[in-house]
Amino acid sequence: MEIPYKTYLTENEVPDAWYNMRADMKVKPSPLLNPATLKPVTAEEAEHIFCKELVRQELDAETPWFPIPKEIRDFYRMFRPSPLIRAYFLERALGTPAKIYYKFEGNNTSGSHKLNSAIAQAYYAKQQGLKGVTTETGAGQWGTALSMACAFFGLDCRVYMVKCSYEQKPFRREVMRTYGAQVTPSPSMLTEVGKRINAEHPGTTGSLGCAISEAVEDAVTHEGYRYVLGSVLAQVLLHQSIIGLEAKAAMDKLGVKPDVIIGCAGGGSNLGGLISPFMGEKLRGENDYRFIAVEPASCPSLTRGRYAYDFCDTGKVCPLQKMYTLGCDFIPSANHAGGLRYHGMSATLSELYAQGLMEAKSVKQTDVFEAATLFARTEGTLPAPESSHAIRAAIDEALECKRTGEAKTILFGLTGTGYFDLVAYQKFNDGVMGDYIPTDEELEASFAKLPPVG
């Protein structure tokens, strides 16, 4: 059978339940801790901040399958199933015997996989009878996805957007406004924490940590609002399992088994989603696969971080989580993959990495854009800088196959498109893009500030 360039599942073949990878882990990820008591966060505590059903999903490390509600499946039909694509033209350009496949999540207006979880989180907020949700956004993909989801369910959506992004990325902001979201530059004068930061740092252009703190304060001080988050959390990995479940169903249909599965990793939601069903087989001893998490050399949480309890946010208002971290005060040098500039990593992925079930590598920004350009010119799609980390690693694997003559099957996740990242491409095209790698001293200084827990 000739493998088609693109494989779409039929709407009937689309999975109707999410898979919870933790259920098959013998050693589970460590529990979230309340920073005040250093005891595991209870459902009751968490429900002040998060939606009830999402808390249930977050704290459940035992149930393997969660049925996807019909309303969410209906919304998924607008942009799912996403295609599984055989990269014939990239293979030809590389002259490799490797067979390269990618699961493309960018064919929707949010431009990335974020919509998979945004619609789920909006749905549960609606189910709970809430008026709306609050969140933060940096580069803007998550804010866009959440705006689209809230528009669909008629929920109010309040997005705190890091002020420098708000000003420098007006287009993302306008997409959110078009979907009816209220977008506020952070730090704002709408919250106490925002007022305090503006007073202490006049003229500040904000940070993701500050925006999280504002969004959380907004949620907990307004009746009928909760805070939602687009990555890192176990609930988000659960929703993103749809990526891997579809990819695996399509590959099974084609009679193809990947040898190595590659994804970029910021907070870990895309990678965690992509590998879920494959990792499930590995955990249950049914099949073996190599998994590679790819992170920027400028923000190398898995490859150079500590496995320790740390705050999920720079503002230190969120629970503590055991994860690979560079320290919640670590500010990664400027890089153009905003979605990968996170100091920590999903607790689930961290534990899998600690157990040696997954590999990790870091790649330099200029090498990433070189791969992105080759990919664009051969496969057509202009990739997001984040996704291009996975492309770089996939190309490196394919070139290694060329050297050894092995015809491995490679699967990687193409999480999104780069249509709002042209400033970065321009820097690369003009030959003025830099590479930024933290020194050991910088990292040690950051580790020294980790909270003394566990």
Add this chain to the structure above:
Amino acid sequence: MEIPYKTYLTENEVPDAWYNMRADMKVKPSPLLNPATLKPVTAEEAEHIFCKELVRQELDAETPWFPIPKEIRDFYRMFRPSPLIRAYFLERALGTPAKIYYKFEGNNTSGSHKLNSAIAQAYYAKQQGLKGVTTETGAGQWGTALSMACAFFGLDCRVYMVKCSYEQKPFRREVMRTYGAQVTPSPSMLTEVGKRINAEHPGTTGSLGCAISEAVEDAVTHEGYRYVLGSVLAQVLLHQSIIGLEAKAAMDKLGVKPDVIIGCAGGGSNLGGLISPFMGEKLRGENDYRFIAVEPASCPSLTRGRYAYDFCDTGKVCPLQKMYTLGCDFIPSANHAGGLRYHGMSATLSELYAQGLMEAKSVKQTDVFEAATLFARTEGTLPAPESSHAIRAAIDEALECKRTGEAKTILFGLTGTGYFDLVAYQKFNDGVMGDYIPTDEELEASFAKLPPVG
């Protein structure tokens, strides 16, 4: 049978030949005229400017089917088949008994249907052994599509981009550069016509007409180069017939027949492509359909223009064509659908309209963005301003069905996405978007300058 939200043809079901609508027209479109001799343009004359095979397609009004070469079909696999989508959520929001379908051409990096013809034109240039092609671009969709196509075949691509767009739309420019194109702001100092215009109008920000003249001069003065154009011409409608052929194949598969088919119309390539096979049935007396061309009230060539011979370009270097035109010197007031700001209309569509086989209507810009916003919030995808003209008309038809209780089947073309049009959305979101409608006096003044031909 329940109609799925999205219908994709399998790769085997994708059409393998383009359909030439002119073949079934009893009265053919009038021939292109050489402006110097006022005699029909010969193949030999045209081949100085255009690729040989494309000239053959342009001048052939008799052959109904042109096989699509394998290399083009291979490239099509990267972004085709495009989905036929049932707009369930829009229907629900409108509360209409109408059944709305749209053929979505925006899921590729050029962001529109332009790639369908760009890859064909690049292929024939490569076949002819050319080094490269030249073209002009205004808003940038066509330039982007051509850059992608040229990167695929290793052709040099020289794009003359209207200077104000070059400066105001740096992102489109960077996409083209990422695909290896040489993008020059027009008027430039690279051509005689550019130098002359710069000398006569110091500080000018250029025009599409000037950019066309530069691109044509570049092609005819350089060995191994030809000029290519992204709309208006019969060859472009031929390539774009893939849109309609796929749409019809998908509807046939679903057992559905559209009552009315709607497309936005600038030069006419998307509309001509979408209606082709349906119009073929109407011309042969096999089936009847209503066709509606939708144009901006600010540039109403069909609804308020003259059916006369006119220049295809403002620079008056291209052949004369009989078409509905506002006059080649007509400068439409600023509007945000750059792809619809063309003074004339495809000769084929003009003749069909003159024969009463197709309707036309014009819509106001603010009404278009109101429709675009409703569409984005219900169907997910943020539409291009051009495409949103068709959305507006489709919504109006569906609301008329709501009034009368008729359950008509509506098909419209969603040509592209609005990811590079956020300045326009911002104006609409801020409530500062205007409507511009030319006065009768303005149009009469423009008509008075039409060339005295025929």
